[in-house]
Amino acid sequence: MHLRKSKVFSQKIYWLNKLSGELPETNLILDYIRPSLSSTKNKSVNFDLSHDLSQETMKLAKGSYFSVYLILVSALNILLQKYTRNNDVIVGIPIYEKICTIDLSSKVIPLRIQITPEISFKDFLFQVKDSVIGAYSHQNYHFDELINLLKIPKSLNRCSIFDIVVLLENIHNKNSLNHLNNDITFSFLINDKKISAKIEYSEQIFQNETIQLIIKYYTNVIESIVSNIDTKISDIVFLKDSERYHLLKQFNDNNKNKEYPIEQTLNKLFEHQANKTPNNIAVVDGQTKLTYQELNEKANQLAVMLRQLGLAKGEFVGIFKDRDINFLIAILAIYKAGGAYVPIDSTYPSNRIEYMLSNSEVNFLLTDTSLLTVLTHLINNCPQLKSIICLDEVIPENIQLTHNQELTIYDKLGFSNLPKENLEAVNEGIDTAYMIYTSGSTGLPKGTVIRHDGAINHIYAQFDQLELRSEFCFLQSASSSTDISVWQFLAPLLIAGKTVIVDIETVAIPEKLFKALKSQKITVVELVPALFGGLLEYTSQLTSQERELPDLKWMMLSGESVSVSWVNKWLQIYPEIKIANAYGPTEAADDITQFIVDKPLPENQRTIPIGKPLANLNLYILDEQMKLLPIGVPGEICVSGIGVGAGYWKNEEKTKLSFVTNPFTETKKNLPRNRADLIYKTGDLGRWLTDGNIEFLGRIDNQVKIRGFRVELGEIETFLGQHPNVRENVVVADQEEPDNLQLVAYVVVKTEPVPSISELRSFLRKKLPDHMLPSAFVMLESLPLAPSGKVDRKALPKPDNLRPELETTYVKPRNEVEHLIVDTWQKILKVEKVGIQDNFFDLGGHSLNVLQVHSKLRELLKVDLAITDLFKYPTISSLSNYFSQKDDSDEVFASETNQISQKLGAGKARLKQSFVRKKQSI
Missing domain, CATH: 3.30.559.30 (Nonribosomal peptide synthetase, condensation domain)
Structure with missing residues (x-):
């Protein structure tokens, strides 16, 4: 025994x-x-x-x-x-x-x-x-x-x-x-x-x-x-030779070496269209409309000024302003003058804006007068900046931003009377068109450089894929700091179409978005899944007659994965409006694949494929040794062809890691001169399906997409680790519910007392954009480790789905108004239990949620509520008291307005803060 x-x-x-x-x-x-x-x-x-x-x-x-x-x-x-x-x-x-x-x-x-x-x-x-x-x-x-x-x-x-x-x-x-x-x-x-x-x-x-x-x-x-x-x-x-051929040639045979005008530039193609259809409406922004001729002339005038100020061919010009007609004029003017544009989001924290201004080495910055005060605190560390041009107003004579005597500030009077004729072109298809900064794992954003020919190839490939013609009317809804915005701004202008620019509030509030789609007769709308879900929920509650969108032909989805159930629900409501599930990295001029869904998919299907390569691009699924992987085997999604960009600005090390020589002679194409045949390694995981489509499987590294923005989790960890009482931390992307990706930060502190969630979020808000702020914080005594010594992310506890870990005690609503607000917050924030003392932002609220809550409360409570009030009264208790008392005193107006302006890019609010130093009502 x-x-x-x-x-x-x-x-x-x-x-x-x-x-x-x-x-x-x-x-x-x-x-x-x-x-x-x-x-x-x-x-x-x-x-x-x-x-x-x-x-x-x-x-x-x-x-x-x-x-x-x-x-x-x-x-x-x-x-x-x-x-x-x-x-x-x-x-x-x-x-x-x-x-x-x-x-x-x-x-x-x-x-x-x-x-x-x-x-x-x-x-x-x-x-x-x-x-x-x-x-x-x-x-x-x-x-x-x-x-x-x-x-x-x-x-x-x-x-x-x-x-x-x-x-x-x-x-x-x-x-x-x-x-x-x-x-x-x-x-x-x-x-x-x-x-x-x-x-x-x-x-x-x-x-x-x-x-x-x-x-x-x-x-x-x-x-x-x-x-x-x-x-x-x-x-x-x-893989045998025949199987390699199948992957390299047959799965990329939709390319067929399409002949697009890639030797041209975006500005020349626009001018050609403006000459053909001068009286067509080119762009709409609210009540403002410009024909092709008017848009072309205004861009020419600004371009003349840039040339006169000494803009060199290929030089970067910063655009620091909200999306509007002037933003589009600025893009075209920079191209016409021979430069390339760098969008710098005015809602970003000051340290990020300052880094982008400095790193891009821009000598010229196009902005609005309402943003001059914001710039005051930034440009002293940007000695290379020589000229600031305000596009919207005449600058007050007494404005003084800096002691830098070499910096000159101009307003619209400086170019509004200049010649309107087209300038002689100095740029070519191989020249840089734009640089977009994406999140970087080291804590510093990376500037991704894209050429005209790559952007043109993407636009014309989508023309073919979606069969778009001159009636094409596109909703310009994406943030200017994303690559999606580039083709939303410019694509319609190359085929006599129309660009309709809407503000962030219209995009975020489903009712307003629906009305814009209907009233503006939008043909194509491109949304990230989070916004698509809101629109879908809203339209599904309308009657068949009310929900009609007779002009909409395409619902494009991009930025992150979308669930099969949402796609099927859309096609059940709108069987005639197809869905295009697009995928592409900023480094390859936006979309590189696309999957068209024209009928509901089987309910047991796991994912929506991202489709097949767009024209003049080749896709590969590779292992760590850059070897081809068989069908069905997961590996890194890689791309070669005309869309691949020029790498990362002033970052040779990361460029060499991600942009490598193409070893596959079977797919080499006749690229324009001075264009190396490179493969861009996306860092995304995917696999070939048997029908030649690709399935997206997530990231190889710690990178995610949040509301269409690329986010390096390592960048959040870097800044969170700079808090004086944070010993170690790890940030993960949690997706308990389909189509609802949330950032969760796990924190181990150095000493007592433990910092509050509000303190940690406020600390990060000063350093990171809104979309990079974690929705939840979980305090741990230590991080779980795997046998390798690395953090065991699978062993991290799930955040409490009922109620995030807050420092406030749960207090239930006391009256009907508070019950209505609680119900609204819970539905929009997807939190099952909200107390009246809980802070909206500690519950994971962000700027899009603020807009949605604002719209819903105005509808339900029939009150005169400003968006700023939701920032001033971030708890239900304080908001309820505000409704009952209607106290007009506002001792902190200036600081609150500045905070809201930073969040929502409210140009008029900035203008009031900058030049009207007195108490007033918004």
């Missing part, structure tokens, strides 16, 4: 050691959503290794069944390493009943293998042999006890620890596995000197095409290893 206990204890210790640490999930990516209950393996595919391959395999195994099994298991592990992108692999193997001494409830045990790509297959085979023998030597331990011991959660719809089982019927009892709740079973049989195989799977989670591809690639692996047992694992061939 003592000896038996000793053996049981020994086996227990073995499994505890073998399965310690974070267990890898070894499975194929499912084709469909996993059912809530177990999916029966009701399908099977039989295949045989060829006679020659079977003979070579058995010869390598020297006729031993067990050795053949080791080879088959080893080959499968190598294939699964590719499919999982993990060198740590677990599969299930049946027990070896000949040496089993007890009756076990489960006849399968886990086999965990560490794969080192640099070793030979021969050495790996010995490693697998040792692991299999070790597992069989300790197989007399009840599997259920092992699950309980490791505290692994049990599930009704999958097997614990492993999803894939591999067996050889010559040495294993296959019948003992009939009730096993795993996803896929590989069973082999050696018969008549030939190796036959069967893959059993559930059609509820896998397509037959997926299984057929696995068979093909698995066979390729075996052929590669038996031909040379000393081959390094990293050199094993997964």
Whole structure:
């Protein structure tokens, strides 16, 4: 008895050691959503290794069944390493009943293998042999006890620890596995000197095409290893030449070398259109409209001034202002003068604005008079800045921004009387068109440089994809600091279309957005999923007649992933308005792929594909060694072709890491002169689907998209770590609900007292844009670590969904007004429990939420409520008291207005703050 206990204890210790640490999930990516209950393996595919391959395999195994099994298991592990992108692999193997001494409830045990790509297959085979023998030597331990011991959660719809089982019927009892709740079973049989195989799977989670591809690639692996047992694992061939050709050529065959005017510039193409249709309306902004001729002439006048001030070809010019007609005039004028524009968002924190002004080395800055005061505190550290041109007003004579005698400030009188004729063009298609700053992991934004030809190719490729013609009317709704805004501003102007500019309030409030789409007869609207969801919710509550949008042809979605359910709901309401799910990085001139959805998708479909390459672009799914990956295998999405930009401004190190020489001669194209054939490595994870579309799978690194903005989580961590009482922190993107991505910060403090959430958020607000502020903060005593010593992000506790961790005590609403406000906050913030003392921003509120709450409360309460009031009274209690008392005293008007202006880009509010130093009502 003592000896038996000793053996049981020994086996227990073995499994505890073998399965310690974070267990890898070894499975194929499912084709469909996993059912809530177990999916029966009701399908099977039989295949045989060829006679020659079977003979070579058995010869390598020297006729031993067990050795053949080791080879088959080893080959499968190598294939699964590719499919999982993990060198740590677990599969299930049946027990070896000949040496089993007890009756076990489960006849399968886990086999965990560490794969080192640099070793030979021969050495790996010995490693697998040792692991299999070790597992069989300790197989007399009840599997259920092992699950309980490791505290692994049990599930009704999958097997614990492993999803894939591999067996050889010559040495294993296959019948003992009939009730096993795993996803896929590989069973082999050696018969008549030939190796036959069967893959059993559930059609509820896998397509037959997926299984057929696995068979093909698995066979390729075996052929590669038996031909040379000393081959390094990293050199094993997964793709044959015909399969490489299929990926490189056939999956990119929609390109067909489309001929677009990429040797031209955006300004020349616009001038050509202005000459053809001078009297067509080109742009609408509220009550203001300009024809093509008027827009062209105003841009020419500003361009003349820039030339007179000495703007050099290719030089960057900053645009620091809100989106309006003057913003579009500024873009065109900069192009006509030979420069490139840099959008600098006026709502960003001052340190970020100052960095962008300094780093871009702009000598010229186009702005509004209402922003001059904001600039006062920034430009002293930008000695290269020579000229500021205000586009909207005449500057008061007594304005003084700086002691820099070389800096001159101009207003619209400086260019409004200049010549209106087109200037002689000095730029070409290969010249820089714009630079957009994106989030950087080091805490400093990166300036991404894009040329005219890349932007033109994107615009014309979308013309073809969406079949857009001169009736094209586009809603310009995206922030000027995103690449989406570029083609929203400019695309319609190249084919006699119309650009309709709307402010952030119109975009954020579904009712106003719907009215704009209808009244302006918008043809194409492009939204991030968060805004799309709000519009969808609003229109679904309207009657069939009320919700009609007869002019809208396309709903474009971009910036982040959207759920199948939302897309299906839209198409049920608007079956004639197709959805274009677009994907693309700023570094490749916006969209590089697109998937058109014209009818509802199956409810069990996991994701909306991002589609196929746009014209004159080539897409690749690559591993860490820049090798092509098979269909269905996840890897980095990479792109080559005319859209690839010029890299990162003044950042050679990051440019060399992300922009690499294209090694695939099969896809090289005749690029314009002075254009290297580069591949841009997006850092995004994706896989080819069998139909040639790509599925987006997330990020390889710690980067996410929030409301269309790229966010490096490392940048938030860098700034949060600068708080004097934060010892360490980690920021993650949490998505408990589909289409609702939230940033969560986990913080470990140095000393007591623990900083409040308000303090941490206020600290970050001074350093980061609104879209980069975490929605929730979770205080921890320490960060959980994985065995590697890195932060174990999977072990981080989920934030409380009922109510974020706040320093305030929950206080329930006291009257009907407070109940209405609570209900509004809970619905818009997606928080299930809000107290009247809770701070709106501590609950995760941001500027878009403010606009939505403002609109809803005005509708429900029928009160005269200013947007500024929501910032002045950020709790329901204070807002309720404001409604009841209507106290007009406002001692902190100036500071509050400044805060709101920074948030919402309210130009008129800034103008009042700058030049009217007295109390007044907004």
